[in-house]
Amino acid sequence: MTQIEESIKGWGRLKEKGHINDGMDLSAVKPLNKSSLAMRIILLFLSVLTIYALFTIDYKSIDVPKAFADTISNFKTIFLHPYSHRFSLWEAFYEVVVTIGLAFLTTLFGAVIALLFGLLAAQNLAPKQVTNMIKAFVAFIRAVPTILWVLIFAVAAGLGSAAAVIGMTFHSVSYLTKAYSESFEDLDRNVLEALTASGANWWQIVFQAVIPSSATYLLSWTFLRFEINFANAVAMGAAAGAAGIGFDLFMASEFYFDLREIGLITYLILAFAIALETISLRMKGRLHKRT
Amino acid sequence: MALLELKNVTKYYNNATPALSEVSFEVREGEFVSVIGPSGAGKSTLLRCINRMIEVSGGEIYFDGVIASKLRKRDLRKLRTKIGMIFQHYNLVDRLTVLENVLHGRLGYKSTLAGVLGRYSEEEKKQALEIIKLLGLTDQVYKRCDQLSGGQKQRVGIARALVQNPKMILCDEPIASLDPNASKIIMDHLRNISREMGITLVVNLHQFNVALKYSDRIIGVNKGMVVFDGAPEDLSAEQISDIYGSESGDLIIEPGEKNAS
Numbered sequence: 001m002t003q004i005e006e007s008i009k010g011w012g013r014l015k016e017k018g019h020i021n022d023g024m025d026l027s028a029v030k031p032l033n034k035s036s037l038a039m040r041i042i043l044l045f046l047s048v049l050t051i052y053a054l055f056t057i058d059y060k061s062i063d064v065p066k067a068f069a070d071t072i073s074n075f076k077t078i079f080l081h082p083y084s085h086r087f088s089l090w091e092a093f094y095e096v097v098v099t100i101g102l103a104f105l106t107t108l109f110g111a112v113i114a115l116l117f118g119l120l121a122a123q124n125l126a127p128k129q130v131t132n133m134i135k136a137f138v139a140f141i142r143a144v145p146t147i148l149w150v151l152i153f154a155v156a157a158g159l160g161s162a163a164a165v166i167g168m169t170f171h172s173v174s175y176l177t178k179a180y181s182e183s184f185e186d187l188d189r190n191v192l193e194a195l196t197a198s199g200a201n202w203w204q205i206v207f208q209a210v211i212p213s214s215a216t217y218l219l220s221w222t223f224l225r226f227e228i229n230f231a232n233a234v235a236m237g238a239a240a241g242a243a244g245i246g247f248d249l250f251m252a253s254e255f256y257f258d259l260r261e262i263g264l265i266t267y268l269i270l271a272f273a274i275a276l277e278t279i280s281l282r283m284k285g286r287l288h289k290r291t
Numbered sequence: 292m293a294l295l296e297l298k299n300v301t302k303y304y305n306n307a308t309p310a311l312s313e314v315s316f317e318v319r320e321g322e323f324v325s326v327i328g329p330s331g332a333g334k335s336t337l338l339r340c341i342n343r344m345i346e347v348s349g350g351e352i353y354f355d356g357v358i359a360s361k362l363r364k365r366d367l368r369k370l371r372t373k374i375g376m377i378f379q380h381y382n383l384v385d386r387l388t389v390l391e392n393v394l395h396g397r398l399g400y401k402s403t404l405a406g407v408l409g410r411y412s413e414e415e416k417k418q419a420l421e422i423i424k425l426l427g428l429t430d431q432v433y434k435r436c437d438q439l440s441g442g443q444k445q446r447v448g449i450a451r452a453l454v455q456n457p458k459m460i461l462c463d464e465p466i467a468s469l470d471p472n473a474s475k476i477i478m479d480h481l482r483n484i485s486r487e488m489g490i491t492l493v494v495n496l497h498q499f500n501v502a503l504k505y506s507d508r509i510i511g512v513n514k515g516m517v518v519f520d521g522a523p524e525d526l527s528a529e530q531i532s533d534i535y536g537s538e539s540g541d542l543i544i545e546p547g548e549k550n551a552s
């Protein structure tokens with residue numbers, strides 16, 4: 001009892017004198033240490049460099065106002081008169097379907113492999129050493145951009161759809177493994193204990209308890225990845241020659257230099273992207289609602 | 292003959308002090324045994340050693356004529372199907388329905404493939420529904436378990452254990468998260484299970500007056516050792532303070548009160 005009284009008195013004393021701040025210089029909220037000094041020097045250096053560059057650009061014969069006007073008129077052609085001489089709307093549509101096919105295939109491959117990896121990376125389902133190993137491996141894959149993986153596999157498979165499929169699958173696996181394993185970890189360890197105690201084995205528990213109770217999240221994550229893969233597939237078509245609408249976009253802009261065709265393709269991709277985005281927004285809503 | 296027999300069971304987790312030391316007792320078929328003791332005494336450890344969710348460090352456990360502590364993987368699964376288990380936090384799969392959760396109790400009898408595909412026979416479903424009815428959950432059969440009250444969840448837990456057709460059910464503090472009303476319903480169900488179905492029960496309990504009221508026998512555990520083993524009538528105030536430690540003396544209710552409730 002006396003102890004409590006003393007400690008209450010202590011609180012009073014604290015308020016009176018405010019001795020917490022004694023001997024501390026409050027003005028130096030953010031002291032100038034080594035790293036912030038380095039940061040400032042770098043920022044200063046960069047701004048000087050930028051100003052110098054702006055003054056010494058060699059414009060050659062370019063007339064800046066005219067260049068602006070031209071750009072705007074090009075944009076007008078692209079967005080106000082979309083049309084293609086090379087293919088009909090249906091053919092373009094078919095190319096988009098090819099791109100979606102690429103996205104679908106890589107998402108499917110990725111999902112199947114990630115399901116197994118996700119189980120082995122979930123801390124409630126696998127031994128710690130295994131989960132750590134897989135998590136590290138998968139984090140490494142994710143750290144390298146998709147396009148780089150495609151180019152790496154292009155060394156073996158040659159530029160084209162094969163390299164794109166392998167590279168995109170690779171990245172999808174790592175993304176989905178992380179998402180899946182976190183969904184699996186939502187299931188309490190005690191529930192798994194209860195089922196083990198009743199004689200169920202690991203595979204039965206996984207398919208009867210773990211996957212059913214995380215199914216909606218697995219689907220949502222997979223669809224989110226599908227949307228990402230659609231964007232990737234367009235880029236791969238252009239950058240890695242993986243066919244589909246991305247390749248047409250590349251040809252139109254780099255080879256035929258057909259602005260109106262670029263416009264048509266852009267609109268098509270935009271339409272599909274918006275459709276996918278709408279669906280995935282709903283999925284995200286469901287992910288956030290998880291309790 | 293004893294259904295369950297523990298001989299000098301010892302469990303070390305990692306340090307020098309054992310969680311269980313030289314625990315020996317027998318449980319006859321159909322008996323309702325309560326295990327009481329203070330927090331950290333080793334009650335949960337004791338229960339989990341019986342169905343080998345925890346491996347013992349020493350001693351032997353016999354169950355239904357086999358040496359449980361020496362079984363290999365396949366036989367261990369078979370042993371576990373014969374022992375149901377109920378938990379303080381119910382441990383149900385929240386996003387599945389009552390029926391699905393109850394049917395989980397049948398997985399141990401199935402081949403891996405049949406279990407993975409969730410192929411339950413008509414007979415199994417009928418039995419599950421019967422047990423659900425017995426526990427008064429008929430209206431909740433197709434409800435998701437996260438929509439149930441604690442008492443209802445625990446009844447689903449009991450149904451899941453019963454559908455195993457177990458010889459014995461282990462209960463780890465089945466009423467510790469429930470209010471008095473729901474607790475009484477659960478304890479009454481447990482008593483019926485023991486009396487009508489002849490299933491042996493080993494129940495960890497925090498409320499020793501509940502233990503006194505319901506059990507045929509009480510085992511008192513303190514610091515990993517059995518300090519009392521006998522009928523509830525023989526439990527004196529002195530022995531209760533032995534079990535719970537001397538400093539809890541003034542919290543103890545007179546054992547005579549058990550007849551009042």
Ligand SMILES: Nc1ncnc2c1ncn2[C@@H]1O[C@H](COP(=O)(O)OP(=O)(O)OP(=O)(O)O)[C@@H](O)[C@H]1O
Nearest residue numbers: 304305309310328329330331332333334335336337
């Ligand atoms: N997984 C574990 N690793 C290490 N020590 C453990 C582990 N589980 C339990 N213990 C220790 O073993 C002793 C007995 O624990 P146990 O959970 O069996 O007690 P209990 O009687 O069930 O307690 P409570 O009434 O609080 O549930 C405790 O000292 C605890 O710290």
Ligand SMILES: [Mg+2]
Nearest residue numbers: 334335336463
């Ligand atoms: Mg316990």
